[in-house]
Amino acid sequence: MQNSKKPSTLPRVALRLLIASYFIIPIVTGWQAVNRVDCSYCLGDMLHHYFSVFGYIVLGVYLVSFTQPSRHHDDEQARPNIAFREDLQFWGVLGGLAVSAYFFVVSFNWDLFFL
Structure with missing residues (x-):
């Protein structure tokens, strides 16, 4: 006779609510709205805002990375490279940097800055 005990769905629902709140709040x-920055040509204010965006992205990826296994160099697992904790953290930092740098360059008012 098999034990057909189902795992509880409460941790799965709690994890989904936590991830949803990370994006919804x-x-x-x-x-994280750029319209909260008082001037669009003040370099310090804009850098502060986009560094916080970068940090928020990296924090989220870092927390999600703990759902993945750590890479062990002595055994080869049949998993894609991005499915390991260290790789996800590395690509999260690069992705966060790319996203925040792109939106900084696009939203910064370069015309007023160089007047």
Whole structure:
């Protein structure tokens, strides 16, 4: 006779709510909104905003990376490279840097800055 005990869905639902709140809270509160920056040509204010965007992305990827196994160099697992914790953290930092740098370059008012 097999033990057909189903795992609890509560941790799965809690994890989904945590991930959803990570994306929904900044959108609802406007915490990461660029329109909260007082001037679009002030280099310090814009850099501060986009460094916080970078940090928020890296924090999220770092937390999600703990759902993946750590890479062991002595045994080869049949998993894609991005499915390991260290690789996900590395690509999360590069992706966060790329996203924040792109939006900084696009949203910064370069005309007023160089007047």
